[in-house]
Amino acid sequence: MGQQGFDWDATNVVPHLAAWPPALDGLLPGWREPVVSFLTSPAGQALSVRLQAALDAGAVVYPPEPFRALALTALQDVRVVILGQDPYHGPAQAEGLAFSVAPGVKLPPSLRNIFKELQRSLGVPMPADGSLVRWARQGVLLLNTCLTVEDGRPASHARWGWEVLTDSLVGLVAAQARPVVFMLWGGHAQAKRPLIEQAAPDGRHLLLQANHPSPLSALRPPHPFLGCDHFSLAQRFLQSKGEKTIKW
Secondary structure, three states, X not given: OOOOOOOOOOOOOOOOOXXXXXXXXXXXXXXXXXXXXXXXOHHXXXXXXXXXXXXXXXXXXXXXXXXXXXXXXXXXXXXXXXXXXXXXXXXXXXOOOOOOEOOOOOOOHHHHHHHHHHHHHHOOOOOOOOOOHHHHOOOEXXXXXXXXXXXXXXXXXXXXXXXXXXXXXXXXXXXXXXXXXXXXXXXXXXXXXXXXXXXXXXXXXXXXXXXXXXXXXXXXXXXXXXXXXXXXHHHHHHHHOOOOOOOO
């Protein structure tokens, strides 16, 4: 499966991972070297063995393009990082961007809560679909901490090795001189905070924490997602640093 353009929609792309490893020619500047370095490392090779074995056994693995976030947002363009956990595990949902679904796909509850908070915080109307490609193309890195999942089995590829790569990518973003907003929703994302602080000890980035937007935790104290104001805080921070704000 080619990666040209990564304009994914459920009508013209096989909605699951067809082969491993995928082509890397679509990766934008800054990402190819760390991805290749990971895939050739012991952790990356072990992951490849497990993924290939799963595919050979007939497992349906999502998304069709695990590195899609790195093909839509170049490293030097990152202004906001939103970290998810693992991809959606239902058919035709995951499209390689954290929380995003392709046009025409019913909004998952977590994404619906994200849009609710966006509407409450900035008055942005509920969008017509759940694709977040428009965010990615503005410098919002939508990265899951685990980049693949098996159909119907949430967290099935957790601790397979993906975390080694995503730790590296988060650290790479944090090491950039450009101030970045990190939205850390839930325990998986918040576990990356020490990596960010270690890479940028001067505190130049804005780190925002709240519960995961899942209905199971979105209203739970002490840091409920609904009402967190992360989107308005991000806009104010970017503006204060002379950066373009995001057209959410």
